[in-house]
Amino acid sequence: MVDIIVKKDVRIKSPIDGSVITTRHQLSEHNKKHNVVQTGEFGSNNGEKFFERKQKERENYYTSPEAKKERVKDLLKSYDKETHR
Numbered sequence: 001m002v003d004i005i006v007k008k009d010v011r012i013k014s015p016i017d018g019s020v021i022t023t024r025h026q027l028s029e030h031n032k033k034h035n036v037v038q039t040g041e042f043g044s045n046n047g048e049k050f051f052e053r054k055q056k057e058r059e060n061y062y063t064s065p066e067a068k069k070e071r072v073k074d075l076l077k078s079y080d081k082e083t084h085r
């Protein structure tokens with residue numbers, strides 16, 4: 001979106017709230033208000049590499065032996081809390 005807004009007389013309708021954005025300042029305020037960022041901020045290809053890297057990190061985390069031990073520990077802690085042990 002940012003590249004388009006540099007041009008004159010360009011209006012973009014927000015997919016979030018339907019507001020019309022015509023300046024960088026409006027875009028910045030809109031992003032802050034809705035706690036969002038443009039996908040271009042994640043790098044080229046609309047952040048595909050960023051998201052692929054994050055997916056691999058999640059997969060590695062959840063399949064590691066350390067993560068399994070931590071999940072079991074958390075489950076036991078939750079069980080103990082519910083059963084008042």
